[in-house]
Amino acid sequence: MIEFHLDPSSGVPTYAQLVQQVHQALQLGLLEPGDRLPTAQQVVASLAINPNTVLKAYRDLEREGLVRARPGLGTFVVGRLPRTDPQAQAKFRRSMASWLRSARDAGLSGEEIEAIYRTAFRDCFVEGEGVA
Amino acid sequence: MTTAMETAGVGKRYGRRWALTDCTLTIPAGRVVGLVGPNGAGKTTLLHLAVGLLEPSAGSISVLGERPNAGADQLARIGFLAQDSPTYSRLTVEQHLRMGEWLNPNWDAAFAADRVRDLGLDLGQRTGTLSGGQRAQLALTLAVAKRPQLLVLDEPVAALDPLARREFLQTLMEVVAVDGVSVVLSSHLIADLERVCDYLVVLVAGRVAIDGDVDELLAGHHLLTGPRRDHVALPGNTAVIEASHTEKQTSLLVRTETPILDPSWTVTPITLDDLVLAYMRQARDRDRDATSEPASRLAVAR
Amino acid sequence: MTRFAWLQSRTQTLGVYAMLGALAIAAAITGVHLSNLYHSHILHCTIGCDLATTQFLHSDTFLRNSFDVLSLVTPALLGIFWGAPLLAREFEAGTYRLAWTQSVTRSRWLTTKLATGAGAVATIAGILTLVITWWYRALDKVGSNPYDLFERRDIAPIGYAVFAFAAGALIGVVIRRVVPTMAATLGVYVGARIVTTRLIRPHLLPPLHKTLSMLNADGFGFVSSDGSPITLVAKASAGSNTWTQSTQILTSTGHVASSAQLTAFVQQYCPAIANPPAPGAPGNGPVKAAPGVADAFHACRDEAARVFHLAVTYQPASRYWALQWLETGIFVALAALAIGGCYWWIARRAR
Numbered sequence: 001m002i003e004f005h006l007d008p009s010s011g012v013p014t015y016a017q018l019v020q021q022v023h024q025a026l027q028l029g030l031l032e033p034g035d036r037l038p039t040a041q042q043v044v045a046s047l048a049i050n051p052n053t054v055l056k057a058y059r060d061l062e063r064e065g066l067v068r069a070r071p072g073l074g075t076f077v078v079g080r081l082p083r084t085d086p087q088a089q090a091k092f093r094r095s096m097a098s099w100l101r102s103a104r105d106a107g108l109s110g111e112e113i114e115a116i117y118r119t120a121f122r123d124c125f126v127e128g129e130g131v132a
Numbered sequence: 133m134t135t136a137m138e139t140a141g142v143g144k145r146y147g148r149r150w151a152l153t154d155c156t157l158t159i160p161a162g163r164v165v166g167l168v169g170p171n172g173a174g175k176t177t178l179l180h181l182a183v184g185l186l187e188p189s190a191g192s193i194s195v196l197g198e199r200p201n202a203g204a205d206q207l208a209r210i211g212f213l214a215q216d217s218p219t220y221s222r223l224t225v226e227q228h229l230r231m232g233e234w235l236n237p238n239w240d241a242a243f244a245a246d247r248v249r250d251l252g253l254d255l256g257q258r259t260g261t262l263s264g265g266q267r268a269q270l271a272l273t274l275a276v277a278k279r280p281q282l283l284v285l286d287e288p289v290a291a292l293d294p295l296a297r298r299e300f301l302q303t304l305m306e307v308v309a310v311d312g313v314s315v316v317l318s319s320h321l322i323a324d325l326e327r328v329c330d331y332l333v334v335l336v337a338g339r340v341a342i343d344g345d346v347d348e349l350l351a352g353h354h355l356l357t358g359p360r361r362d363h364v365a366l367p368g369n370t371a372v373i374e375a376s377h378t379e380k381q382t383s384l385l386v387r388t389e390t391p392i393l394d395p396s397w398t399v400t401p402i403t404l405d406d407l408v409l410a411y412m413r414q415a416r417d418r419d420r421d422a423t424s425e426p427a428s429r430l431a432v433a434r
Numbered sequence: 435m436t437r438f439a440w441l442q443s444r445t446q447t448l449g450v451y452a453m454l455g456a457l458a459i460a461a462a463i464t465g466v467h468l469s470n471l472y473h474s475h476i477l478h479c480t481i482g483c484d485l486a487t488t489q490f491l492h493s494d495t496f497l498r499n500s501f502d503v504l505s506l507v508t509p510a511l512l513g514i515f516w517g518a519p520l521l522a523r524e525f526e527a528g529t530y531r532l533a534w535t536q537s538v539t540r541s542r543w544l545t546t547k548l549a550t551g552a553g554a555v556a557t558i559a560g561i562l563t564l565v566i567t568w569w570y571r572a573l574d575k576v577g578s579n580p581y582d583l584f585e586r587r588d589i590a591p592i593g594y595a596v597f598a599f600a601a602g603a604l605i606g607v608v609i610r611r612v613v614p615t616m617a618a619t620l621g622v623y624v625g626a627r628i629v630t631t632r633l634i635r636p637h638l639l640p641p642l643h644k645t646l647s648m649l650n651a652d653g654f655g656f657v658s659s660d661g662s663p664i665t666l667v668a669k670a671s672a673g674s675n676t677w678t679q680s681t682q683i684l685t686s687t688g689h690v691a692s693s694a695q696l697t698a699f700v701q702q703y704c705p706a707i708a709n710p711p712a713p714g715a716p717g718n719g720p721v722k723a724a725p726g727v728a729d730a731f732h733a734c735r736d737e738a739a740r741v742f743h744l745a746v747t748y749q750p751a752s753r754y755w756a757l758q759w760l761e762t763g764i765f766v767a768l769a770a771l772a773i774g775g776c777y778w779w780i781a782r783r784a785r
């Protein structure tokens with residue numbers, strides 16, 4: 001079972017944040033086929049969001065073929081997302097950590113490092129692929 | 133039942149002042165409706181009309197298909213939480229629950245008892261000594277344990293601290309998830325409503341500035357930024373809600389159903405906050421123009 | 435709704451009943467004693483009766499004073515502390531918004547609150563006036579005209595209390611603030627009582643008239659104010675336990691004697707005794723007649739009885755209960771009007 005969290009300042013619609021978090025959990029292997037997603041009531045009770053938002057996110061996931069709702073039982077994971085090799089993940093995390101350390105040692109503040117990351121990320125993904 | 137509330141040309145006058153003018157709304161059932169507007173916009177008046185505490189001076193209103201305050205049956209179908217969550221300060225929590233039981237035919241005593249226990253309220257405590265958050269939670273419990281089809285909440289979180297605010301909304305959303313009850317709640321802060329509402333009504337100076345499904349509203353509005361220009365050509369069904377200019381740049385908040393294809397504009401989606409504020413400013417400027425000489429405005433070619 | 439109305443007023447109801455109970459016990463014990471005293475010392479008294487009566491009338495000073503104050507102020511207190519906050523507090527605290535959105539119609543809510551409240555107030559006032567009237571029955575027999583105690587005995591206080599309650603409720607609906615409502619309730623109650631006593635009660639039943647000789651006058655004397663010519667004054671009672679509303683001096687032709695006629699009479703027949711007060715002397719109060727003047731006084735009065743007679747306007751003792759019922763009825767009717775006003779005003783305000 002995973003737990004959702006929200007970033008209200010991100011500007012990303014709430015239901016899209018829920019979808020993203022399921023995607024990430026699938027990619028990281030935190031969710032496997034057969035796992036149950038929290039019920040709408042559980043999500044709503046912890047996040048104080050509209051239940052329709054949760055249902056909308058789950059409908060989107062269902063449309064993608066990642067989950068299936070079983071009436072009376074809950075919503076279960078049925079699909080997989082192409083998952084990165086754990087070794088590759090670990091390798092990139094290590095190199096990222098060493099990059100962060102060297103940036104810090106060079107006297108950059110956390111804020112500056114984050115700004116550099118964001119700009120580089122946007123250059124690489126958002127503008128490069130023309131996604132709004 | 134597909135509409136929770138329907139108003140046609142509703143107006144409410146206090147003496148000479150109109151608190152609400154020509155208000156026509158159709159609010160679907162099964163939704164969480166946010167009623168937003170600055171203080172004094174007429175939110176409380178509209179909600180009091182909906183629950184029958186007031187009668188309209190003009191137009192007609194029907195709630196769950198009936199005139200509000202039509203009788204005890206109609207009252208039983210609507211739960212109301214008034215502004216500042218009034219309770220009888222000299223009566224205890226338990227006595228309030230008994231009041232609910234005696235005065236409401238569909239009273240859910242088990243729900244009320246569970247809720248009060250979960251909230252950690254002392255049954256023997258007088259409500260005058262409860263904190264604002266506890267009182268709001270108790271008042272919400274009273275309104276929900278009535279098992280209404282429509283919950284009407286007037287500024288329920290305005291007086292609460294952030295934690296109490298969050299807990300209150302959690303409770304409310306849980307009730308919506310379990311019961312599928314329709315909710316109309318007002319606030320002068322969009323941040324209170326952003327997470328919980330899926331339908332929005334913006335009320336400014338006694339008039340409806342805009343209303344609609346939140347997702348549709350967000351999808352239908354865009355922020356356009358581009359080089360400064362004084363005359364703007366936009367597709368025919370595009371309305372400019374707000375325009376601002378710097379020396380080099382023009383920014384427009386537009387409502388449109390067709391994509392903006394002009395490459396000289398950078399199109400960004402807007403937040404609910406932007407949207408509500410733009411409509412509030414638009415309504416305020418319209419009022420100001422009506423009373424003073426017209427300011428020079430952006431000419432829009434349609 | 436009745437259960438809830440009871441829940442809301444429980445504390446004050448029980449408190450007031452506890453006080454009433456204590457009063458009733460005190461009244462029962464001392465009342466029996468008073469009754470025994472009356473039967474043993476007063477009723478069949480043969481010697482030293484004046485002294486015995488005076489002593490009897492001065493027994494139980496504390497309880498008597500308490501009852502006198504209570505019978506006077508209780509209706510006003512019930513109006514101020516029961517009627518006034520009944521609805522005003524709901525508006526002031528905003529709880530009417532809670533009450534009116536339960537599954538109970540506004541008119542049922544109002545009816546229940548007003549009916550239980552008026553019932554409680556009438557019961558309290560009724561018990562109190564019953565206790566006081568019973569306790570005082572021996573004392574009243576000895577020393578009092580029932581008309582002097584009209585407003586403090588029997589059923590009139592119930593009417594006053596119900597009216598004060600309803601007036602408080604109505605004023606609360608209009609003003610919607612507790613403390614100003616209490617003040618206004620006191621004002622309206624006192625005003626209504628004064629208007630009724632002065633202007634309405636004397637005209638409720640057409641009074642009877644009786645002609646008496648000057649010799650039957652209770653008071654006979656002369657009056658002069660600020661140096662005006664001296665005239666004759668006289669007062670008379672139509673009989674024990676009657677309510678004398680006015681006494682007039684009539685001439686032999688049956689007309690009201692003018693002050694000129696009275697002055698002329700005094701100058702002609704009573705010059706020896708009717709002297710204007712010496713300049714600088716205290717102006718008011720009886721002046722003790724000088725020795726040897728008594729004969730002149732009697733001669734003057736006998737002559738007056740020949741020339742004039744007295745016409746007394748009064749209500750007989752037998753009308754006491756009719757007037758009690760009428761007075762009570764008037765206040766209950768006013769209360770009903772005020773209660774109707776509550777419904778009307780609440781419906782009007784929603785529009």
